[in-house]
Amino acid sequence: MPSFHPGQETPVAAQPAPQPEPRKQRGGRNLQAAIGVGVGLGAVIVASLFVVKALFLFVVMAAVAVGSWELTTRLAERKQIKAPLVPLVVGGVAMVACGYWAGVQWAAAALALTGLAVMVWRMAQPPENYLRDITAGVFTAFYVPFLATFVAMMLAADDGPQRIVLFLIVTICSDTGAYAVGYKFGRTKLAPTISPGKTREGLAGGIGLSMLAGAVLMQLIIDGGSWWQGLILGGCAAVTATLGDLGESMIKRDLGIKDMGTLLPGHGGIMDRLDSLLPTAPVVWLLLAAFVGS
Known part of the structure; x- marks a missing residue:
């Protein structure tokens, strides 16, 4: 055991070398993770587009379903707005499919029917905040799946x-x-x-x-x-x-x-x-x- 004398500095235990943090871009995001995810998404998109182009349609449908879930979940968490998710997902998938196989008129009809389904689905709950909830539901139907339908219509061309x-x-x-x-x-x-x-x-x-x-x-x-x-x-x-x-x-x-x-x-x-x-x-x-x- 080492001995110490007055005036000697107390030895400090060796500290482990600090580990470099993952590189981040502005906004605090992990740059390496962002690049990896971006490359992965790009590979999925290219593979689905140029192998069997209809496969990309399912990529759009999945994005619509998840996007609708994210938006309605955040509305419920932060504002207590309860937009009905089930008719939004079903109607959203229908809009994308109609846009690809039948064109814009059928996609617009699917949007209208989705709005009606949102109104009816919400009737199962108490009437308080009914108008607020269905307004958020109709907004979600337009913002996410209906706008995404134009991607499906671009895909439908030769x-x-x-x-x-x-x-x-x-x-x-x-x-x-x-x-x-x-x-x-x-x-x-x-x-x-x-x-x-x-x-x-x-x-x-x-x-x-x-x-x-x-x-x-x-x-x-x-x-x-x-x-x-x-x-x-x-x-x-x-x-x-x-x-x-x-x-x-x-x-x-x-x-x-x-x-x-x-x-x-x-x-x-x-x-x-x-x-x-x-x-x-x-x-x-x-x-x-x-x-x-x-």
């Missing part, structure tokens, strides 16, 4: 997989361009009370990259497409993607939450990935139908 690739890439480029340019050059806040991280410079970068991607892909992979059509499509997609992101940020701020769920490590929930995709889908579908037919 070149459906190519249209989905175009839709996904211009939307992703909008987010990527906005992040990269905003991080480097962002100075002027776009909507500080809704999403403090977004800047006008970032928005310009997102629009520019999305327009570039749209021009290249419209010329190369869409039958009858031209580069100038891609510029228009990419610009419109970037604007709607940004508005969709801001819209969900408004919902989450009202609910007092950061993410809609925890299903996707590094990303949050399904709805946190669909926020920009959902409102962009009808815009891209409409422009493609106008430019090259549906």
Whole structure:
């Protein structure tokens, strides 16, 4: 046993070397997990699109079901709003299927019937807050499955997989361009009370990259497409993607939450990935139908 003398410093036990924390991007997300999940989702999407394209329809249906569950669960937890989940999931799957196999008229009819089913299903509960609950249910039916139905209608075209690739890439480029340019050059806040991280410079970068991607892909992979059509499509997609992101940020701020769920490590929930995709889908579908037919 060592001896100590007055004036000697008391030895300090060796401390274990600190372990490096997983890298995180802005917002406190785990970057490695986010990349891994993103690559996994991309592989599922590509495999389902180009092996048997109808398989991608089931990916959309699953996303609709989980997204509806996330949104209604958060509404119940934070605001005690009880939107009926069963008719929303059943009706949502029906909307997507109708959009793929029968077109927009049948999808709209499925939306109307889903709204009626929500009203009837809620009648089994006491009448207090009936109007509030069915309003939230109808909103959920429109926001999640009906907007996702336009993805199914893009898929139904002969070149459906190519249209989905175009839709996904211009939307992703909008987010990527906005992040990269905003991080480097962002100075002027776009909507500080809704999403403090977004800047006008970032928005310009997102629009520019999305327009570039749209021009290249419209010329190369869409039958009858031209580069100038891609510029228009990419610009419109970037604007709607940004508005969709801001819209969900408004919902989450009202609910007092950061993410809609925890299903996707590094990303949050399904709805946190669909926020920009959902409102962009009808815009891209409409422009493609106008430019090259549906």
